[in-house]
Amino acid sequence: MAKTALFEDPRTVRLIHHAARIFIERSYEAATVEDIASAAGMGKASVYRMVGDKAALLNAVIAHATHHMLLACKVAFDPQRPAEDMLTEFAVGYITAMYRPFAGGLPFYQVARLMIAMGFSRPEVMQDFIAAYQADGVEPLVRYLQCRSDAGELAPTDRRDAVTFFQLIFYTDQALAYHETAPSPEVIVETARYRVRRFLYGCALSDQAKAG
Template identity: 30%
Template sequence: MARQQEAQTAFTLGGDVAPQDARQARILDAALASFVEFGLRRTTMEDVAQRAGMGRATVYRRFGDKDQLVQAVILRECQQQLALIEARLTGMTSPLDAWLEAFVLAVTGAHRHPLLARLLATEPEHILPYLTVRLPQVVTFSRLYLAMQISKAQKAGALSDRPAEEIAELLLRLVQSLVLSPDGVISPADEASVRRFAETFLRPLLSPP
């Protein structure tokens, strides 16, 4: 029973997200709304400050330039999506099923996200660098974090004993590829196709020996 309980808690976010003060949250909310409405190229730091109801200098003190602000918005949205996924997994008794469901939710949720959908359709040349080469620390953290969670589930006998960090990187690369290149047999707009892919290819990969 103890082993089963350990396995059931194998998929958790682990570690608290750094708290935001109210002013920082207002800036990020304003930036997100402006990016969705006007895009990255047409949004200025002044626009964000005005929308947040504060001075431009205040925004610059929190975020040195627009590049830092965009990265902060993306990071916060990723954190919030992880929290939503974790909430959706509450009550699932099978860690393997939870990992497969998390993959499906990550792919379909990212595809539907209003900021990502808007920018991939209208400004792919501006958003793609932020989702690839400009967020190495986020990618590294995500890989190490997922590997840690995979290792916990492996110790509980709930997942494959393949190298945890390699599994984590594979899952991240799959999510990234499906979201950034959505046209294909496996479509992030079609939850059923993502779920079939997860069941057909990821379940055998992640199943315990």
């Protein structure tokens, strides 16, 4: 079954969510297909028929998480909009997606932790995610920042600036390091605005460039 087709079947999505929860709670190494089948209320044979073995379940979890993250990146970057407004809108959506319930009610940042851990222990399962993140996340942002640089709003930029922006709003300090509940929408907006302003401070034109 194609990866995109997996997400069109509610029963399969429910299975993937249970797999994600089991992997998070017990670790990938300790989890078994039997554990996941039992949590999903189905037989082991059904799991193999619908998705496959434990490695295939992990691949499906990563693919579904990738789909979730890329939806958060689907902001149409308007090259005419000022950087602070455009990037704040993007950051609000991205940070909100990190807290959104994903697998059996778990906030998505817990799935992000699993993805990071798998990136170290099983880097091959992250290859599709990295490719999609670069194509659908980083590249559109690179083009937008270049447009704002060409317009004279920002200093000359490169790919590292786009990657830095994602790292800045990925909530590596709060969401990935600590268990916490989702803040209010107002707090998310303020957090996004603060981080965008700190990012833009580093991308600002120098006084000499402004004068020239």
